[in-house]
Amino acid sequence: MNKRISFSRIRESRLFWVLTAWAVILGFNALFVPEFFRIGIQDGHLYGNLIDVLNNGAPLMLVAIGMTLVIATGGVDLSVGAVMAISAAMGAVLINPAPGDKLVSNEILTRNATNTPLVIIVIATLAAGTLCGLWNGLLVSRAKIQPLVATLILMVAGRGIAQLISNGQIITIYYTPYFWFGNGYILGLPVSIYIVTAVAILAWVGVRKTPIGLFIEAVGLNPKATHYSGISAKNIQLLAYTFSGFCSALAGLILSSYVHSADGNNNGLNYELDAILAVVMGGTMLSGGRFSLLASVLGAIVIWTFTLSMYALGVPANALLAGRAVLVLLVILLYSDRRLIKRRSKSTPTAVQSQDEKPGLPHP
Amino acid sequence: MADPQNLITVSGVSKVFPGVVALEGVDFALRKGEIHALMGENGAGKSTLIKILTGVEQPDQGRIELENTAISIKSPQHAQALGISTVYQEINLCTNISVAENIMLGHEPRRFGGIHWKKLNELASQALARLGIELDVTQPLGIYSIAIQQMVAIARALAIASAKVLILDEPTSSLDANETARLFAVMRALKQEGIGIVFVTHFLDQVYEIVDRVTILRNGRFVGSFDIAALSRVELVAKMLGRVVDELQALAHDKGQVAPQTEKGQLIEASGLGLRGALQPLDLTVGVGEVLGIAGLLGSGRTELASLLFGIATPDSGSLSIDGQQVTRFSPQALIKRGVALCPEDRKAEGIVGDLSIRENIILGLQGRYGWFKFIGRQKQTEIAEKYIKLLGIRTPSPDQLVKNLSGGNQQKVILARWLVTQPRLLILDEPTRGIDVGAKAEIQKLVLELVKDGMSIVFISSELEEVVRMSDRIVVLRDHAKVAEYDHAVSDRTLMQTMAGEA
Numbered sequence: 125m126n127k128r129i130s131f132s133r134i135r136e137s138r139l140f141w142v143l144t145a146w147a148v149i150l151g152f153n154a155l156f157v158p159e160f161f162r163i164g165i166q167d168g169h170l171y172g173n174l175i176d177v178l179n180n181g182a183p184l185m186l187v188a189i190g191m192t193l194v195i196a197t198g199g200v201d202l203s204v205g206a207v208m209a210i211s212a213a214m215g216a217v218l219i220n221p222a223p224g225d226k227l228v229s230n231e232i233l234t235r236n237a238t239n240t241p242l243v244i245i246v247i248a249t250l251a252a253g254t255l256c257g258l259w260n261g262l263l264v265s266r267a268k269i270q271p272l273v274a275t276l277i278l279m280v281a282g283r284g285i286a287q288l289i290s291n292g293q294i295i296t297i298y299y300t301p302y303f304w305f306g307n308g309y310i311l312g313l314p315v316s317i318y319i320v321t322a323v324a325i326l327a328w329v330g331v332r333k334t335p336i337g338l339f340i341e342a343v344g345l346n347p348k349a350t351h352y353s354g355i356s357a358k359n360i361q362l363l364a365y366t367f368s369g370f371c372s373a374l375a376g377l378i379l380s381s382y383v384h385s386a387d388g389n390n391n392g393l394n395y396e397l398d399a400i401l402a403v404v405m406g407g408t409m410l411s412g413g414r415f416s417l418l419a420s421v422l423g424a425i426v427i428w429t430f431t432l433s434m435y436a437l438g439v440p441a442n443a444l445l446a447g448r449a450v451l452v453l454l455v456i457l458l459y460s461d462r463r464l465i466k467r468r469s470k471s472t473p474t475a476v477q478s479q480d481e482k483p484g485l486p487h488p
Numbered sequence: 489m490a491d492p493q494n495l496i497t498v499s500g501v502s503k504v505f506p507g508v509v510a511l512e513g514v515d516f517a518l519r520k521g522e523i524h525a526l527m528g529e530n531g532a533g534k535s536t537l538i539k540i541l542t543g544v545e546q547p548d549q550g551r552i553e554l555e556n557t558a559i560s561i562k563s564p565q566h567a568q569a570l571g572i573s574t575v576y577q578e579i580n581l582c583t584n585i586s587v588a589e590n591i592m593l594g595h596e597p598r599r600f601g602g603i604h605w606k607k608l609n610e611l612a613s614q615a616l617a618r619l620g621i622e623l624d625v626t627q628p629l630g631i632y633s634i635a636i637q638q639m640v641a642i643a644r645a646l647a648i649a650s651a652k653v654l655i656l657d658e659p660t661s662s663l664d665a666n667e668t669a670r671l672f673a674v675m676r677a678l679k680q681e682g683i684g685i686v687f688v689t690h691f692l693d694q695v696y697e698i699v700d701r702v703t704i705l706r707n708g709r710f711v712g713s714f715d716i717a718a719l720s721r722v723e724l725v726a727k728m729l730g731r732v733v734d735e736l737q738a739l740a741h742d743k744g745q746v747a748p749q750t751e752k753g754q755l756i757e758a759s760g761l762g763l764r765g766a767l768q769p770l771d772l773t774v775g776v777g778e779v780l781g782i783a784g785l786l787g788s789g790r791t792e793l794a795s796l797l798f799g800i801a802t803p804d805s806g807s808l809s810i811d812g813q814q815v816t817r818f819s820p821q822a823l824i825k826r827g828v829a830l831c832p833e834d835r836k837a838e839g840i841v842g843d844l845s846i847r848e849n850i851i852l853g854l855q856g857r858y859g860w861f862k863f864i865g866r867q868k869q870t871e872i873a874e875k876y877i878k879l880l881g882i883r884t885p886s887p888d889q890l891v892k893n894l895s896g897g898n899q900q901k902v903i904l905a906r907w908l909v910t911q912p913r914l915l916i917l918d919e920p921t922r923g924i925d926v927g928a929k930a931e932i933q934k935l936v937l938e939l940v941k942d943g944m945s946i947v948f949i950s951s952e953l954e955e956v957v958r959m960s961d962r963i964v965v966l967r968d969h970a971k972v973a974e975y976d977h978a979v980s981d982r983t984l985m986q987t988m989a990g991e992a
Binding site: 339341 | 821844848864
């Protein structure tokens with residue numbers, strides 16, 4: 125009896141399913157691609173698939189952290205991928221070592237030099253993304269546009285803005301200090317991991333050691349009652365979207381640093397969908413409410429573990445999407461099963477419950 | 489025991505939820521052609537019993553018979569197939585499709601692979617005619633009143649299965665007197681047809697008006713089934729509460745001793761306060777430590793008045809001042825800072841955050857007042873929550889219980905606690921006792937009087953006149969979005985009723 129209760133309590137935890145999913149993928153690898161776990165040391169730092177999961181997954185983890193707060197308020201941010209592209213373009217343009225130079229030659233452009241100090245580049249990049257987030261937040265909280273539509277505007281327009289910034293070019297970056305964010309190492313571990321950890325801790329302290337986390341959940345669960353309790357739902361929404369913009373900017377910075385280029389059309393492509401998936405895997409309902417930042421980060425790790433496992437297995441890149449579809453399906457099935465268990469044990473009349481309950485995404 | 493008159497016989501039914509015994513050896517018998525009230529305080533086990541009868545829950549023990557044959561009800565669909573239909577308190581129909589479609593949803597007559605619309609409308613009209621109602625069934629349901637929607641829900645329950653048993657779960661809680669009378673006429677007609685009706689309600693008047701027998705539950709136990717004619721009101725209440733209650737009378741007595749404390753000055757002064765389309769300009773004062781009752785029918789403007797006083801809506805005429813200082817910014821946030829609090833009428837949608845814990849719901853108000861940066865630590869939160877759980881007698885195993893799992897009365901207490909923590913000067917109670925059992929009602933009323941003794945001002949809105957009269961120092965009557973009269977507490981129910989109806 126006691127055992128069953130504690131097991132159900134574990135199952136209720138947001139971390140349970142995402143950890144299960146991760147364990148399944150790792151277990152599969154242990155059986156079929158044991159080399160996946162090999163970690164070596166090269167030039168004084170660690171390398172291997174597991175390190176790659178963390179390094180390549182860092183941008184998604186960052187975006188998922190921001191997305192978690194937005195989804196918890198009952199919204200969604202579709203523009204994160206486009207905001208990543210805008211930030212990346214911002215950084216690349218500022219690096220451009222030859223602005224205003226009439227004799228722009230390839231030799232000047234490919235010089236390992238920058239026009240702007242690195243600190244300013246980072247600040248401008250982050251500011252650009254944060255501003256985008258602020259814009260989304262204003263549309264949602266002040267203009268009262270539905271989050272899906274409001275952020276869709278920037279999702280579509282953002283790629284255009286990124287192209288405007290980069291003058292329609294794919295800018296290749298040659299300035300090596302910039303590469304540090306995506307390729308550098310501290311104490312043998314990728315820099316990006318430290319950035320993610322810092323942001324995650326910052327966000328966790330910001331929401332759990334202040335009332336903001338409670339306000340976010342209350343707004344997501346019952347905006348009216350929250351408003352009537354004297355809490356400004358508007359400002360909470362504004363904060364969540366702005367923070368999501370900031371996270372996307374940081375993700376764009378790391379990604380462009382990693383791939384050494386800024387491409388308005390492809391930087392952060394489909395990140396919004398992966399981020400939503402990561403958050404849902406982390407057990408946050410799309411209708412808003414209770415959230416766990418750690419579970420969302422784990423969700424992002426699961427997605428990247430899966431992707432790199434497929435590569436390690438030799439699945440061609442173009443078949444990967446089909447593989448991912450299977451992952452999504454499995455996650456959603458697991459998730460709906462959890463809802464079924466809940467429904468059975470809670471057992472309010474189905475008719476009444478369907479009114480009470482806001483529809484979560486993966487409805488069976 | 490096999491009484492041929494019995495439709496449903498429940499014997500020795502028990503149900504245990506983790507940590508709670510919801511029902512313990514409960515007996516219940518419903519006869520053909522009777523209206524049978526199921527009564528008890530919140531948490532007495534009424535809803536669990538109904539859930540068992542409708543197949544939502546399975547009993548752990550006990551026996552259920554339908555027309556003297558043992559059955560086990562596996563699901564709500566199964567219950568319906570057996571002839572047990574239920575209409576819930578929250579009407580769950582689609583307001584955007586036609587009345588006829590609502591009635592026949594899922595059972596549409598077909599022709600040539602499509603829906604036979606003409607026949608569908610005919611069948612729907614017949615179903616309503618059985619209840620003595622005629623209306624245009626092709627209109628969307630949403631244009632009709634809640635009462636009509638309720639009838640449509642009943643018509644649906646009767647039409648799609650040949651119901652022998654009809655369970656009405658608090659059908660009258662959102663109806664006014666005329667609508668209730670109409671529902672009762674329908675219930676009587678169904679009774680004539682031999683249908684057994686289980687009627688769950690909190691209104692004692694209604695029980696004595698329409699019910700034949702009553703079964704009383706208390707704390708999951710069976711207290712007894714009685715012929716209503718042989719049971720006085722006091723006895724009924726006493727059985728529900730399980731003690732000899734003079735509390736209600738005691739309250740009235742208490743009230744007499746507390747003199748209106750207007751000499752302490754006015755807290756709220758509104759002059760010409762109004763909002764086009766919601767409330768005609770009115771003057772209003774609330775003294776320090778005074779209970780101002782607001783009486784009026786549904787839609788008379790009483791909730792609109794509350795939302796102006798709490799800043800949910802911004803008035804377009806007149807002025808409102810608190811403690812002599814004019815209110816310039818109208819928002820709940822601004823008025824909460826000035827010491828106003830509101831327990832809204834629609835507890836579920838506007839009051840509680842059901843998926844948060846009791847602790848979180850209670851501190852929400854204070855934390856909202858503190859803002860983003862002054863954080864009430866977890867331990868302090870638990871302390872506050874535990875203090876108020878004890879103070880208000882909220883029945884819960886722990887402050888971390890989700891509020892949606894509490895009964896209506898306890899949810900109301902959680903909202904009250906949320907505001908009491910912030911120590912408001914004016915507490916607006918909009919229908920604080922609606923849908924709450926007698927015991928919790930008395931507790932809340934007693935609490936209100938204690939708060940007034942401590943100098944809090946209260947605006948008390950209720951559709952139960954007797955309650956308004958008993959609680960208030962002064963009473964303002966609203967009709968058709970305007971203030972029509974003001975009385976002191978010595979006014980009679982009858983005068984009030986005439987004023988509200990516009991007869992005087």
